Amino acid sequence: MLEQFIVQGGRALKGTVAISGAKNAALKIACAALLTDEWLVLDNAPLLSDMLLICQILDELGVEISWNGNQLSLRAHKLRSYRARYDLVRKMRGSFVLLGPMLARFGRAEISLPGGCNLGVRPVDIHLNGLRAMGANIELEDGYVIATGKLHGAEIFPHCPTVTGTENLVMAATLATGRTVIHNAAKEPEIVDLCNCLNSMGAKITGQGTDVITIDGVDRLHGATHRIIPDRLETVTYAIANIMTHGHIYLTNTEAWCFDALTACFPQVKIHNTDFGFLAEGPVTQGVDLTTAPHPGMPTDLQAQMMVLATQIPGRSFITETIWENRMMHVPELCRMGADISVEHNDGANRATINGGLPLYGAPVMATDLRASVSLVLAGLCAKGQTTVSRIYHLDRGYHALDDKLNMCGADIVRSKQEAA
Numbered sequence: 001m002l003e004q005f006i007v008q009g010g011r012a013l014k015g016t017v018a019i020s021g022a023k024n025a026a027l028k029i030a031c032a033a034l035l036t037d038e039w040l041v042l043d044n045a046p047l048l049s050d051m052l053l054i055c056q057i058l059d060e061l062g063v064e065i066s067w068n069g070n071q072l073s074l075r076a077h078k079l080r081s082y083r084a085r086y087d088l089v090r091k092m093r094g095s096f097v098l099l100g101p102m103l104a105r106f107g108r109a110e111i112s113l114p115g116g117c118n119l120g121v122r123p124v125d126i127h128l129n130g131l132r133a134m135g136a137n138i139e140l141e142d143g144y145v146i147a148t149g150k151l152h153g154a155e156i157f158p159h160c161p162t163v164t165g166t167e168n169l170v171m172a173a174t175l176a177t178g179r180t181v182i183h184n185a186a187k188e189p190e191i192v193d194l195c196n197c198l199n200s201m202g203a204k205i206t207g208q209g210t211d212v213i214t215i216d217g218v219d220r221l222h223g224a225t226h227r228i229i230p231d232r233l234e235t236v237t238y239a240i241a242n243i244m245t246h247g248h249i250y251l252t253n254t255e256a257w258c259f260d261a262l263t264a265c266f267p268q269v270k271i272h273n274t275d276f277g278f279l280a281e282g283p284v285t286q287g288v289d290l291t292t293a294p295h296p297g298m299p300t301d302l303q304a305q306m307m308v309l310a311t312q313i314p315g316r317s318f319i320t321e322t323i324w325e326n327r328m329m330h331v332p333e334l335c336r337m338g339a340d341i342s343v344e345h346n347d348g349a350n351r352a353t354i355n356g357g358l359p360l361y362g363a364p365v366m367a368t369d370l371r372a373s374v375s376l377v378l379a380g381l382c383a384k385g386q387t388t389v390s391r392i393y394h395l396d397r398g399y400h401a402l403d404d405k406l407n408m409c410g411a412d413i414v415r416s417k418q419e420a421a
């Protein structure tokens, strides 16, 4: 049965929140276990439903998996299947990164094409063309990508930077013969974390975090122990919760760089590094004009949360989404809570105009994707009255125990079964 959050707004928030390991690093690094027959041990692994799902897929393939608190150990000694099923892959498109490492080590991978999702079309042409350039034979059969062959190095020129595309190709290249150069690479910190983990497994990767990543293939990779970086998206989400509620939430298990996107977008925000943890403080009094872009630009994964913050800034703000064509589903929900936001569609981008400074009022709202869901909780925290956020399974994919973490700081969030629609 689906679950919902019932949020009573207007509570003063005070306390400490421990930030989890980065979802978008941990998911891919778990897949890197396919590249070796030795144990890969990941510390600071987040206990999220998406992590449990990738572990389920890896388990079905034959990977040994064990959890001990936040330590995840994986060993792909040998596989019993090369097929990642549609039923599982469709639930999390990020699992498409299994393709590169499985193909590189075993010479065969069968992964369901992920299909579109509520963010938009989500093509994988760059993943497939890059692997083809490395010598893979790729066929589509019954909705599955069947990739076979022995990989060699190649120069790859993606038409746009892609996070999972870059990760798939980097992992494939670690065991290919010769040198692979990925131009126009994505530069997200989570990709750097993956490359650092691969290097500690014996890979030869340079240039991670820049536009050009160079990988010199090696014969084999070995096991390693790696600590997942803190989740910068979770960090900024709690920082925004604190600013919007004028609270005192100290953030631990995170690092100063995790706030970079927040301070770049809202220069009035101050980050204090105290003995209790990091404290993000406003007030934010000046409207903003923000546009999402690949790293180091404004992250699309913070667009919804920043929009909620903008609803509380007097005057007008603008937010343009350029990465995903359908990522403003939170707007009508926020408007139901009293926000004044309008959206224009222009050349594939959505531009929201936010007339800020209006009070928010509690309402029943529906979560449509991970980041939209959390933005509705943020709105509920500073709204007058009660907000019911339904379909919170989206939220559990990327925020570990959000209700517990906020309730420990004085919030009033109750998780309950949702009435059937």
Ligand code: EPU
Residues within 6 Å of the ligand: 024, 027, 093, 094, 121, 122, 123, 124, 125, 126, 127, 160, 161, 162, 163, 164, 165, 186, 300, 301, 322, 323, 324, 370, 371, 398
């Ligand atoms: N694109 C192509 N062809 C491809 C791949 C991507 O045209 O072969 C385009 C996409 O259509 C999109 C752009 O490139 O317009 C960027 O997409 P990207 O491939 O970078 O996205 P992704 O790798 O599928 C990851 C994150 C998303 C995050 C995006 C953008 C993971 C598991 N997912 O997705 O995270 O929004 O990068 O930063 O790492 C989230 O955590 O809430 C989330 C959706």
